[in-house]
Amino acid sequence: MSNEELKNKILAICPDAEVTEGKQFLNARVPGNKLHEVALKLRDSKDLAFDYLTCLTGADFPEYMTVIYHLESTLYRHMMVLRANTADRENPVLDTVSDIWATADFHEREVYDLLGVRFANHPDLRRLLLWEGWGYPLRKDYVDEVRIVDR
Amino acid sequence: MAEQEFDKIQTQEYLVNMGPQHPSTHGVLRLLVKLEGEIVHNVEPHIGYIHSGIEKMCESLTYPQLPYLTDRMDYLSAHMNEEAVCLCIEKALEIEVPDRVKYLRTIISELQRLASHQLWWCVMGMDLGALTTFFYGLRDRERILDIFEENCGARLTLNYSVPGGVMFDMHPNFQKRVKEFITYFKKVLPEYDQLLTGNVIFQERTRNVGIFTKEECIAWGVTGPSGRGSGWSCDVRKHEPYSALPFVNFNEVLYYGCDTLDRYKVRIQEMWESMSIIEQLIDNIPEGDYQVKMKGVIKLPEGEFYQRVEAARGDFGVLIISDGKKNPYRVKFRSPGFSNLSALNAMSKGWKIADLVAIMSSLDLVIPDIDR
Numbered sequence: 001m002s003n004e005e006l007k008n009k010i011l012a013i014c015p016d017a018e019v020t021e022g023k024q025f026l027n028a029r030v031p032g033n034k035l036h037e038v039a040l041k042l043r044d045s046k047d048l049a050f051d052y053l054t055c056l057t058g059a060d061f062p063e064y065m066t067v068i069y070h071l072e073s074t075l076y077r078h079m080m081v082l083r084a085n086t087a088d089r090e091n092p093v094l095d096t097v098s099d100i101w102a103t104a105d106f107h108e109r110e111v112y113d114l115l116g117v118r119f120a121n122h123p124d125l126r127r128l129l130l131w132e133g134w135g136y137p138l139r140k141d142y143v144d145e146v147r148i149v150d151r
Numbered sequence: 152m153a154e155q156e157f158d159k160i161q162t163q164e165y166l167v168n169m170g171p172q173h174p175s176t177h178g179v180l181r182l183l184v185k186l187e188g189e190i191v192h193n194v195e196p197h198i199g200y201i202h203s204g205i206e207k208m209c210e211s212l213t214y215p216q217l218p219y220l221t222d223r224m225d226y227l228s229a230h231m232n233e234e235a236v237c238l239c240i241e242k243a244l245e246i247e248v249p250d251r252v253k254y255l256r257t258i259i260s261e262l263q264r265l266a267s268h269q270l271w272w273c274v275m276g277m278d279l280g281a282l283t284t285f286f287y288g289l290r291d292r293e294r295i296l297d298i299f300e301e302n303c304g305a306r307l308t309l310n311y312s313v314p315g316g317v318m319f320d321m322h323p324n325f326q327k328r329v330k331e332f333i334t335y336f337k338k339v340l341p342e343y344d345q346l347l348t349g350n351v352i353f354q355e356r357t358r359n360v361g362i363f364t365k366e367e368c369i370a371w372g373v374t375g376p377s378g379r380g381s382g383w384s385c386d387v388r389k390h391e392p393y394s395a396l397p398f399v400n401f402n403e404v405l406y407y408g409c410d411t412l413d414r415y416k417v418r419i420q421e422m423w424e425s426m427s428i429i430e431q432l433i434d435n436i437p438e439g440d441y442q443v444k445m446k447g448v449i450k451l452p453e454g455e456f457y458q459r460v461e462a463a464r465g466d467f468g469v470l471i472i473s474d475g476k477k478n479p480y481r482v483k484f485r486s487p488g489f490s491n492l493s494a495l496n497a498m499s500k501g502w503k504i505a506d507l508v509a510i511m512s513s514l515d516l517v518i519p520d521i522d523r
Contacts, residue, residue: 023454052369055457055468055485070457070468070485074369074383077390081455103372106493114206129199129522137207138481 006080009048014038025070026080035084036095042071042082043100049073050080053097056107058115060139065092065117086117096122114138162187167504171200175278175508178518180492182507189503194496202522209482214240214449215314217482221469222308224486225520227267228463230259232484233312238393239458239469240314243451250395251439252316254432257395258329259299259311260460261425265336266295267463268418268425271515275415276347278512279356284347291336298328314449316442329433333426340422348419357412361510363498364409371497372490375465376421377514380414382407387461399431411506414513448477464488464515488520 003026007019010028017038018029030038042050050071058067069082086092096119098104108119109128116136119125127134135142170181179200185193205220212220217240218233225232234256241248273288296306302322303311311317347353363371368378368385378385386403388396404420406413451473459468465487472481491514498514499507 024457053372054459054466055470055483057470057483057485059472059481068455068470070470074385101372102367102370102497103490103493106489110489129202137204 006048006078009045010042010080013041013045022081027083028080029083029085032084032086032094035082036097036100039069039082039097039100042080047076049075051075051101053101053103053107054079056097056104056111058111058117058138060115062140063087065089065115067094067111067117069097092117093120094118095120098122164192169507171197175511176518177274177516180516180518180521182495184504184507186504189505191499191502191504191507194499194507196492196495198492198518198521200522201519203519205523206482206484209479211478213477214451214479215445217479218312218314219308219310221484222310223519224484224523225462225464225467225488225517226307227270227517228263228467229308230256230263230311231460231462232467233310234260234394235458235460235462235467235469237312237314238460239456239471240449240451242458243454243456243471243473244314244449246315246443246445248316248443249439249441250437251441252443253395254436255317255321255441256312257399258429258432258436259302259309260394261428262295262298262329263309264425264463265422266292268422269295271418271463272343272347275512276353278508279353281347281350281353284343287339287342287346291339294332294335298325298332301325301328313442315445316440318442320441321436326433326436329429333430333433336422337426340419343419348415354412356505356509357415357513358410359408360411360506361498361502361513362409363494367494367497371494373465373494373514374490375461375463375487375515376404376417377414377491378465379404380406380417380513381409385466387459387466391459393458393460395432396428399428401428411509411513418515450475450477451479459485462487464517464520465491484523486520486523488514488516488518489523492516492521 006026014030016031020027042048050073052072052074054072055070064085064087066083066085072079084094111117113127113129115138164187167184169184170176171179181197183195217236221232221236222229269288269292273285276284300306302325303309365381365383368381368383374385382405389403401424404417406416453475456471468485470483471479474480499510
């Protein structure tokens with residue numbers, strides 16, 4: 001499926017989505033409160049069939065935090081990038097997609113652990129790699145005076 | 152007591168801690184296993200013992216420094232990891248590397264895959280109580296490591312690929328030694344089957360154990376040989392060929408049994424395919440430069456770049472978010488072991504604790520790959 005067709009399909013599912021052609025993949029940014037609904041439709045729609053969540057990660061930008069989902073359809077072999085932003089740095093919350101793609105379970109725990117983004121309705125949201133009380137190291141304002149030497 | 156009341160009585164569930172020093176967890180992985188008798192009810196992996204914050208470290212390094220760190224993640228497929236990073240950087244800079252580089256990279260990657268599968272095979276045998284396999288596997292792996300040592304000076308963490316090419320031209324003996332190895336290994340690979348595959352005890356312990364269907368594999372993101380043992384065609388080499396892979400003919404190995412034995416068979420068969428790929432390339436390495444002239448300071452254009460390769464354990468992805476500076480803004484490594492481990496609970500629920508060892512072995516976990 002060409003990117004143009006893909007774009008129309010995504011806009012039909014979610015009219016508020018902001019769809020841009022990235023350098024590699026089609027990028028679709030959806031509002032945080034629509035994320036779960038859109039993700040479910042992307043997987044279940046017959047001609048999109050994004051059944052494989054390749055990569056789930058997050059990033060911390062100056063104005064907002066974002067969670068990035070690389071999706072692939074094992075049937076049609078097309079890929080896209082879904083993303084959702086949250087401007088709230090104190091208590092960032094997005095809906096979980098672990099009920100849609102089971103692999104998101106661990107990946108979301110990792111994002112929570114390293115970036116501090118919470119996922120609502122996640123079955124078991126605990127820290128994965130670090131222990132409780134540690135900061136969120138992948139945030140840009142993270143300072144660890146003990147372990148990081150500033151050069 | 153009436154019959155129904157007997158049915159209500161159950162054995163007490165208890166928790167067993169497996170690892171972090173358990174020999175079959177292949178490193179510092181801790182599993183909290185909930186058992187009823189011998190039956191596994193729940194497996195909860197506790198990871199992070201050797202989390203070294205590689206993604207965070209990458210943010211303060213320059214681009215040519217990245218491949219040194221990726222080597223240390225999945226050390227058994229070190230070259231595939233660094234190849235992914237280099238391909239990602241080259242894609243962002245829109246650099247086309249010479250054919251000689253592509254050939255060398257693919258040959259080294261396939262040798263690395265052979266070495267990785269050999270180590271997996273000997274460890275799998277050992278996990279199931281067959282110590283001899285360990286000597287056979289390491290005997291052959293040593294020969295590949297010797298080739299690496301002669302060619303790039305390192306045996307494990309190769310640091311061979313750099314953005315824009317490979318670090319050195321191939322050693323004059325390289326082609327001769329690789330061909331010698333292929334001839335040798337073709338003779339001894341059938342021994343692997345005679346020693347372990349056909350063994351009755353081994354078959355009894357693996358056949359129809361740890362069934363994981365194709366649909367489950369896709370949902371849990373179980374890629375690589377573990378996914379292909381369930382009939383999921385997920386070989387990145389086939390679907391998004393990179394380096395010299397478009398120039399060769401090879402088959403994607405698929406088995407449909409969904410059990411531990413089929414995940415085992417995929418890897419054995421993949422060793423034959425890897426040898427066939429190397430044979431097609433080794434005599435035709437084109438003349439040319441082994442590096443593209445790169446600027447002293449590499450700066451990537453702004454944007455996001457994603458590159459996937461097929462590492463020995465599955466789909467390895469690199470995501471680089473660049474803001475135009477000399478070091479990346481954010482780097483994410485999508486490691487196959489991480490997703491494969493997350494499926495362990497779903498895969499081993501309801502099986503015996505001895506089967507858990509076999510299932511875990513068939514996933515071929517490497518812990519630094521998971522913890523990063």
